[in-house]
Amino acid sequence: MNFLAIPAILTRGRAPKAALWAWLASCPVWVAAHGGIDQTAPAAEDSASLRLGAAAAITYLQADRALPSARMDGFLLQGDAGIDRRGWGLEHGVLEAAWRWNPQWQAYAAVGKHGSDRAHTEAFWLQLRQPYGNGTWLLTAGRQRPAMGAVLESAGHFDRFALMPLAQQASVNGLWIDDGVQWGWRGTLAQWPLALDVGLWKGAVFPGAAQGPVVPTLHIGTAVPVAQGTLALDGFATHLEPEGRGSRTSSLGGGHSHSAPVCNHSTLGQVACFDGRTDLAATSARWQGHDVPFILTAAAWGRRDNGGLSSANGDAQYRGTSYGGWLEARWQFHPRWDWGLRTEQLQARHRLHGPGAALLATETRLNRYQRAQRTATTLGYQWPQGPELQLELGRESVAGQRQSYALLRGIWRLEKQVLP
Numbered sequence: 001m002n003f004l005a006i007p008a009i010l011t012r013g014r015a016p017k018a019a020l021w022a023w024l025a026s027c028p029v030w031v032a033a034h035g036g037i038d039q040t041a042p043a044a045e046d047s048a049s050l051r052l053g054a055a056a057a058i059t060y061l062q063a064d065r066a067l068p069s070a071r072m073d074g075f076l077l078q079g080d081a082g083i084d085r086r087g088w089g090l091e092h093g094v095l096e097a098a099w100r101w102n103p104q105w106q107a108y109a110a111v112g113k114h115g116s117d118r119a120h121t122e123a124f125w126l127q128l129r130q131p132y133g134n135g136t137w138l139l140t141a142g143r144q145r146p147a148m149g150a151v152l153e154s155a156g157h158f159d160r161f162a163l164m165p166l167a168q169q170a171s172v173n174g175l176w177i178d179d180g181v182q183w184g185w186r187g188t189l190a191q192w193p194l195a196l197d198v199g200l201w202k203g204a205v206f207p208g209a210a211q212g213p214v215v216p217t218l219h220i221g222t223a224v225p226v227a228q229g230t231l232a233l234d235g236f237a238t239h240l241e242p243e244g245r246g247s248r249t250s251s252l253g254g255g256h257s258h259s260a261p262v263c264n265h266s267t268l269g270q271v272a273c274f275d276g277r278t279d280l281a282a283t284s285a286r287w288q289g290h291d292v293p294f295i296l297t298a299a300a301w302g303r304r305d306n307g308g309l310s311s312a313n314g315d316a317q318y319r320g321t322s323y324g325g326w327l328e329a330r331w332q333f334h335p336r337w338d339w340g341l342r343t344e345q346l347q348a349r350h351r352l353h354g355p356g357a358a359l360l361a362t363e364t365r366l367n368r369y370q371r372a373q374r375t376a377t378t379l380g381y382q383w384p385q386g387p388e389l390q391l392e393l394g395r396e397s398v399a400g401q402r403q404s405y406a407l408l409r410g411i412w413r414l415e416k417q418v419l420p
Helices: 016-034 150-154 166-172 357-363
Strands: 049-062 087-100 105-113 120-132 135-144 178-189 192-201 215-226 229-240 243-248 271-289 294-311 314-334 337-353 372-382 388-398 401-419
Touching: 150 229, 150 271, 150 294, 166 271, 166 294, 166 314, 166 337, 166 372, 178 215, 294 357, 314 357, 337 357
Parallel strands: none
Antiparallel strands: 049 087, 049 401, 087 105, 105 120, 120 135, 135 178, 178 192, 192 215, 215 229, 229 271, 243 271, 271 294, 294 314, 314 337, 337 372, 372 388, 388 401
16 A cells, blocks of 8 residues: 655656656555555466555544634534544544456445444456557556546545545545446556546445436546646546436434435425535645755646535525635755655535525525635654654635644554565
8 A cells, every 4th residue: 555645756867758747646645445446466477466555544633623624604514513623533544455367357345434424335446457569558446536636536534634625525525436347548648648547436435426317527637847846737627417416404403414315205394405516616726846855746626516506495496606725835854854844725606596595595604605725834753664643734714714724643654465
């Protein structure tokens, strides 16, 4: 299992195109714990490989009250209260296995757990890899994440920062893990490295719903030389048509849940239901210098909903747009020490027209909307043959509620190559 937080610095001695391809190929491996399709079980051409791994992030968060980003009032999400991260807690734990029985075929499985939530399957897929020409085809089927590029796939869990980025939380409720089939290509086009992925998904997870057509996704990534460094670029887009996507209303309350509430006649008094169209897009850029230990990152998410929103107390036409992102700088000033700074912004626009629109806005807490923001800095130390320790200080504002926090974090990783 590879959770490299800061990759090795590329040197001038490497051929430029080879260095770019090495950068692009290595990026998705950072997020192996959640079953990214570039996760591999290393094996010689004529031998099988089996690798087992485990990782856990334990945190202690000090704040006067629960962080307002836990609930995310003012944005149309699943409507649960989120997780109060104060005190000691399991940010994320995972057990994984990767099995490659020949150069073409491999399988991957991962089980994860967050806080007091029940354990859940984060990945369970089978993949065919077929070299062809100047690249490799990938066909992956099962539970996995849509490919989005290293920045977006790694944000929020085993990331340099402990909290999920606000823009990603508002767009896909954290991480998008779904059942589906994904076709990919890793190779070169006109001498430039290229990652291309097209997927079809069940779409039962937010911002989808249990009912609705299959969901297509598209990801394109490349890397280019810029200012004595390498700039990795990724773009992602999808279109969903959820039928009965539920959002818990203020009358329901309740704790955190990964499952979207069900929309039917029995729950209509506790859930607001959305039927319509959702467009989702994201992009990221990451620059790393060849001879300096700096990484600069920018990422953005946008989501647009257009359809009907209804509850037992109202029925309205809803149009909503949320958009935001983050800027991040990281400096590895010592082989075992690194420092990071991240600043985030998130905005939205909501329009409701129809009978009970005002009451619907109150039930879904859209009437509490204010621009959200967060700034955080972190200092990390990699213990020799031991855990990674981090101290994070930050301040956020969501729905007009401002809160400062201090967070101590330890990350443990174990890996065992069973075969060969």
